[in-house]
Amino acid sequence: MRRVAIDLVLFLLLASLCAACATVQPWQRGVLADRRMQLAPTPERGAARQHVFGVREAAQGGLGGSGSACGCD
């Protein structure tokens, strides 16, 4: 029951994202290409922080590809 509720919340979030979509012409996408719209100020800084979280917390993944593993137990 709990898993069903979680799945439903996720689906509604995804549906609301799609419902909010608009048509954006190519000449209107300058802001979307701005480096400040990226996931991390720099990819290298983001990877270093994710490594800290990966060692200190049980949860991993969900953020895209990752680098090599480590024996950081």
Add this chain to the structure above:
Amino acid sequence: MAATERARLPWLVALRVAGVIAVAPLIGRAEAARRLHGNVTFYGDSDRVQVWSPSLTGSVAVDRATFSAQSGVDIISAASVDLVSAASVPLTKGASPRGFDEVRKEANATVDLRIRDGQGLRASYGVSLEPDFRSHSVGLGGSVDLLDRHATLAAGARFATSWIGRARDALFARDRQTWGGDLTWTHLLSRVALGDVAYSLGVVNGFQANPYRWVRLYDGDADAPSTSLAERVPDLRLRHAGTVRLRARLSPAIFGLADYRLYADSWGVLAHTLTLRASRSFWGETLTLGAEVRGYHQGAATFYQRRYRTFPLAPEWRTADKELGRMWTALGGLHADFAPPWRPFDALRFGFGADVLHMRYIDFAPLASRTALILTCDLSWEI
């Protein structure tokens, strides 16, 4: 700071990175976009763990391909209370009871290829080396633009094989394999907003316990443990993670990001992560100041116990890993990026970040909480 090894970039790694930057133009046109990035991250916490992590990344874009090489080290000095109290006999006999110092070396290489407008491929290889651990990993990925380039679908797969040893125990050797896959859907919501939905699956099979960690067992409610057994956890672990993310320009100079991740695995751990970030730029993009808050909560693994008992039988699965129990973390941080507009410095970009991370362990007797300071400093150079 306890005694640590001096950070020194291996000459072979530096040569490799320089080779990427120097040789690639010979493959394609002489004009090639090249970038060099250096980063130093410091982690220090109240539980006497300190890690220095310098790294260097070089990348060069030639025609439709981008080649990248990265190398780094972790210089670790650790004397955490659970490490010292639960350490196995081979570690403490003859070793300093104050903990250990270790160096981890890592290197990664990536090739990104743009097949045609809106379609790309990626291949990567990584290696991680420690005195008692070795890992090799490979990855493949691709992306394609859809819906008149209003959406991007990206997929990736990775595989890693690891060897686990134990200091002062030449007969100890274990291995594990990790398979993983990712799917990400990015959608243009408006001229100033992007939304992402991502899912990742990880399958880990093999030895996943800590070879230095022993678990204390008690007879009933006795104050002192009656025995200690080596940590033992299931060989198979399936990891699921789903993330929903929103990125938007809130005003001409202010950008924001919000993301939520749900994680669940076959060991019974369920975790929630919420991140909020905002940044503001001054004088164009010359100076960008940002702030971030992050909250994390996880439940315990099904076999995790605050106190293991010997009756009726010693438990098959047992762990002294506090990161498998109930816990939460809270992070607050600030960062600054400076891009000089004056020649010849306009190809440089400086970054500095400071985060405070508080970790609270709800079911771990030796350590209730700890607080860490994470400092990052980086420099990028577009050559």
